Amino acid sequence: MNHAFEEKEYSKRFDLALWKKLLTFCKPYKKKMILLGFFMLSLAGIDVLFPLMSKYAIDNYVIPGNTDGIIWYAIVFLAMVVVQALNIFFFIDIAGKIEMYLTYDIRKKGFLHLQELSFNYYDKTPVGWLMARMTSDSQRLGSFISWGLVDMVWGGSLMILISIVMLIMNLKLALITMTVVPVLVIMSIYFQKMILKAYRKVRKTNSKITGAFNEGISGAKTTKTLVRESENLKEFQVHTTDMYNSSVKAAIFSSLYLPAILTLGSIGTGLALWFGGEGVIAGVVTYGTLVAFISYSVQFFEPLQEMARVFAELQNAQASAERIFSMIDEVPQIKDNSQVTQEFGSIMKMKQENWPEIKGGITFENVTFCYKEGENILENFQLDIKAGETIAFVGETGSGKSTVVNLACRFYEPTRGSIKIDGVDYRERSMLWLHSNLGYVLQTPHLFSGTIKDNIAYG
Structure with a gap:
């Protein structure tokens, strides 16, 4: 086993220079990424319109018992559904392609550089570590950039649009509904930090396990000749036990985080229902407005959860980027002038x-x-x-x-x-x-x- 190699600890702060370097891989796909952003904005806009359509139908058709103009309403609603379906199709198609292209480019860049590195680099670096960089870390970066963009643009624009519409519809009810947001943000930051810390250790241990697999297979003949099976198994069990403990810890935090978020979201919805219901009884809030507020309160917390996950994954992806660039930036000891x-x-x-x-x-x-x-x-x-x-x-x-x-x-x-x-x-x-x-x-x-x-x- 290679005990001489020890992976360094990477920065836990946002590294702007590193992300600028990483974004050079995105330049060939700039148009695709802009188009993806457009479809996500369109998706968020349609998402905000659906509760308004429900409000209009309740206040103008259901409560009065009126059907005048309902055909045009149905046509507009159907058109929105079609546009939404097209948005979903195109954003999944484009984001999937961007992920594949970026992963391919990162792996190609890494593989070409590995061909140029000197023997001394391979002497000190375990094969398992290199394999992890070329496979899981490259995949993680491609996935984060493409789908992270989807969640950030959609989630951010949806929250802003929902907040604006709610404040315009009923200022008091909007502020009451959003009182749980600060608590939710603080809770998300805490839990995601703890989950990230556990998963960092999982990934680090996973690199060691991959290296142990590689050395165990390639050195099987030597292991059997020297009767080292028992010792190798003990070393391998240390790594797998570390990974098990870290994975369980991360799973515990994840299992606590989601119910906490759902509970807070339900409290926000409950507040909207409570105070909105009182407004309906008092005659200051329409039935349609109450239904729209309940829909918006449910919608509002979903992108918040996604954005909290993206911010947590940001550190996750940055750790992968640091590992990949530590390999790509490695200067060959032997090279032609x-x-x-x-x-x-x-x-x-x-x-x-x-x-x-x-x-x-x-x-x-x-x-x-x-x-x-x-x-x-x-x-x-x-x-x-x-x-x-x-x-x-x-x-x-x-x-x-x-x-x-x-x-x-x-x-x-x-x-x-x-x-x-x-x-x-x-x-x-x-x-x-x-x-x-x-x-x-x-x-x-x-x-x-x-x-x-x-x-x-x-x-």
């Missing part, structure tokens, strides 16, 4: 026409190298291999045989000294040029999923 890239090309854009012919001479000049600072594997190492010459390295395990080969392939670079290919420092040549001209047969070959033919063709 700008002059070499300009002349010979990059991994994704080769300039093979400028590649010099290789003869095969390799020279190590006073090479010192260490994987960890202060622990030299090679010190002032000298070696001159002529073109066409065959040599063999013989020595004890850990004496540096593989290190010499890895340095020659430029998987790592010397701490001091230089390595020359055909008399030229290999840092003055493209890594892709060098790797394309070297045949490196691994001690333990890796077979990719597919046929033997596919694997041979891959090489």
Whole structure:
């Protein structure tokens, strides 16, 4: 197991710079996002009109027993239903596409960058951690940006419109109905903070579990050879127990939060019914107004719950963004300088026409190298291999045989000294040029999923 790697703690405050960086992924879909916002505003507007339509029907048709103009009323109501159905269809379609596009782009960016990172990054970073970044974190970001936009635009505009309509209809009744809002906001902030804290630990532990799965499967032969099954199981149980405890804690807070919100919402509705009913009896409030207020009080608290969830998910998504960008922003320890890239090309854009012919001479000049600072594997190492010459390295395990080969392939670079290919420092040549001209047969070959033919063709 990789115990050397420990994931860092990320900021719990809103990071504007990070979100600006993340929004660069949204630029290609700016028009789609604006269109999505339009449909959500339209959806909120229609949602607000339905209770008004009910009020109009009760006050003008039901109570008086009048049917004049009811056909036109039915036509308008049906048209609103059709518009609402179209709004729902288009916003689900657009939001779903934005989620898929963003997730794809984030994963593509991450995968391309992983191709450019040096071996030392993979030496210190567990595969499970990388897998979690490329899968669950990327998916979470794509989902939050698309569906979070839906909930924020719809919820915010619906609450504003409902508040305006209620205040215009009956100022006193509106203020009474909304007295529970401050309590609800404070309660939402508290519960979502506690839920987020628990889920942060769940995600962190999940990365460790993913890493343990990967190492357990890839290292199964070693585990069985060394009879480490029992110890590995104990280590794995520690992670799963941590995840179980954190998940249960989050579930407890979630189970308390929803009933509390529903109770407060019911209190708001009850206040509207109580004082509105008194107004109806006193003749100062119409039946239609009372029904509309009850509908609005129910509608008002639904987007508030959704927005509280979105604000909680904001921290959730920010944690995912920080993890992904910590990977994407990782600078390769070994890379070609700008002059070499300009002349010979990059991994994704080769300039093979400028590649010099290789003869095969390799020279190590006073090479010192260490994987960890202060622990030299090679010190002032000298070696001159002529073109066409065959040599063999013989020595004890850990004496540096593989290190010499890895340095020659430029998987790592010397701490001091230089390595020359055909008399030229290999840092003055493209890594892709060098790797394309070297045949490196691994001690333990890796077979990719597919046929033997596919694997041979891959090489």
